[in-house]
Amino acid sequence: MKKRQWFILAGIAVLVILLSGSMFIVKEGEYKVVLKFGEAVRIEQSPGLKFKIPFIENVFTLPKHQMTYESNPTTMLTKDKKPIIVDNYTVWRITDPTSFNRTVKSVGVGIQRIDEAVYNSVRRKLAEVNFDAIISENTERGNINDEITKDVAEALKRDNYGIEIIDVRIKRTDLPESNKQSVYNRMISDRQSIAARYLSEGDEESRKVTSKADRAATEIIAQAEADAKKIVAEGEKEAARIYNESYGKDPEFYSLYRTLESYVTTLQNEPVIMLPIDSPYAKILLGK
Template sequence: MTPGIKRKILYGVGALVVLILLLNSTFLVKEGEYKVVLKFGEAVRVVGSPGLQFKIPFVENTMTLPKRQMTYESNPTSILTKDKKPIIVDNYTVWRIDDAQQFLRTAKTVGAGIQRIDAAVYNTVRRKLSEINYDQIISEDTARGNLNDEITKDVAEALKRDRSGVQIVDVRIKRTDLPESNKQSVYNRMISDRKSIAAQYLSEGDEESRKIMAKADRTAAELTAEAQAKAKTIVAEGEGEAAKIYNQAYGKDPAFYSFYRTLDSYVTTLQNEPVILMPIDSPYARILLGRQP
């Protein structure tokens, strides 16, 4: 082998060694992930910024953890409510790793971390629902949103106390249903209870209606009596005033007033063209015939 060939081989080996060293001293961090740098199996640093990073070759290695939000759906679980009704509950949890080093110390893997989350969610949901009756859970007036918020807060605090390195974003109950074995009996009892409540409301409504009608009738009778009394008073005052005016008019010219009254009586007497017998020389007949009385 000539010296030139030996040199080329040495250069090639050197370049290969440099390439191997270079490949083992760099790593790439992608968007949405953590790169945890391990030294002899112990996490020494966490890199969350995307880009090319460096490490000590053959001494340090890396592992990847998700940085994005993840969703875990629990298996349906039977839980007893406050009134001892078994219900089937399933829920989902939105979570993320916010401290990768702490997460590795406590959970090691994503699967183990999910198990810790599942246990915390189950304990909290069981405790919360055991404080509520079933009809309150399914009622339209139940603040399900508030219940979910309380569960989310309690789970987040529990995992924070455990220094799990996990952030709980949201916990939501998807379904609260009765087992098929006793669903119908509970529904029938609920229907009966609702009918009883409806009958009570109707009875109370009828009683209140009767009270209102009686009060309205009494008020109407009082107003009518008061109005009639005022009307009689006004009529009496009017008649008295009319009589006074008549007396005043009669007193000024009695003859004219008598003549006027006689003419006015003709309007009533001669309606429908009656046959009247009277002396021709009577004052009533003389005026009717146009003669002086």
């Protein structure tokens, strides 16, 4: 009886082992590659509980989500033979696990293939661009990044690695310590030259504007003075005409008016005036 129980327990144990060895779970964000005698026989992509032949089929996991690989800083030459230190990052993912398993088999080897393709592409692209354009122009670097991404994606697709390149970006471009200061000095000199040119052009433009304004002011003042003289002359002419016309109508009154005006001028500040008592000027003043 005991032997029978032991056989039953052993059978249950074997059954549990077989069942546990024949089941596996596929999670979100991963592929399960099923191997039979070392060869991939199928790829499980949809999440859930899956089955395999125990002891004959094995399973290993490949990531389905996007991954980021950062390269080590590397010295490269630009078109004008300037050495720069470049490091970049690559965003990628596995889109065809069958091809990936057949060609590279593991994520580590896949990263090696990506690193080689990125290095070759970055080296070629930087060799086509001058140093100043890389470090100074954001638009230029943006164009380089886009071209490198396209170049690397096409290279890996051509080799049928089952890898999709999402983006390749140059993070940093720096100078080697040996020639950093000389390049900085040249950049400072270039910027000072540009600033001096801008200042010279500004001074020249300022002189032109000032000269034009002075010339216009002189012309306006001259015209105003000419107009003023003309108006004064016309006023004096009109005043003389009015005086003459008034004098012609009543000479005695006009003579008296002019005499009274002279009194106003003469007697300002209460001066002492010596006049004969019988002079016409004194008589009018005295009211005789």
